[in-house]
Amino acid sequence: MTVRTPTVWLSRRYEFFASHRLHSPAMTDAENLATYGKCNNPHGHGHNYEVELTVRGAVDPVTGRVVDLAALDRLAEEQILAPFRYRNLNEEVAAFQTTVPTTENLGAEVDRRLREAWPKTFPGSGPRLEKVRIWETERNICEIAQ
């Protein structure tokens, strides 16, 4: 039997809690309220965010793993969880001083941070980050596909 290295997609989920306020300086107060509704509350509010990373790659014939989960967890911790956990995203994350921390922009920031740090953690032809999904609530989910 020939040794095959099949491709699989592995998905790993993480959770963090953070607060935010949706308000754009490019719009009037009335427009902000009309656009964001209760998410425009000046005092902010928070969510239990969930982030799912989908990694694509070949299964290592020795370990049976597509990705080193400990390394993936470390990367998520360093790039996403530690900087975002228990933070006010508008006040404490640089990207959200210039963009509104909607689920879309938060997902894009998560994706950007991971892709920037990815080659150092998984060099060469190792596992690829295929997709980032972020849940703001059970009903609001944003997906950033490669």
Place this chain on the structure above:
Amino acid sequence: MVISKKVEFSASHVCRSSQLTDSENERVYGAAANPLGHGHNYVVEVAIEGDPDPVTGMILDLKRLKEILDEKVLCVYDHRLLNREVSPFDRVVPTVENIAIDIWNRIAPSIKGRARLYSVRVQETSDLSVEYRGAE
């Protein structure tokens, strides 16, 4: 069109490779390397692709799919120690990746007619799942 069906089984496993040292095994698999084993409630979602039959409106009779899953997967995997009782895990580490591949290989030959096996997704825990879509 893709239709999917979910089934569950419970099993134990040990994630250790005989080709790695003890410390390598612990680094790669963490707590899952415990030689005494541990277990999970696995959720398997099998997706079938095809066009519905114009008469029955079905891609594949889902009762038949359930029979295939019962016979080829659940009867083999449920309440077993995978390393000892399920081939090929006497030779291959029963990671969730390899479980998804093995389930695909077990059921693919039975999916016939207008239906084609599209993907096998296996969820090991609420924060870890794998999807396999066959050899490329």
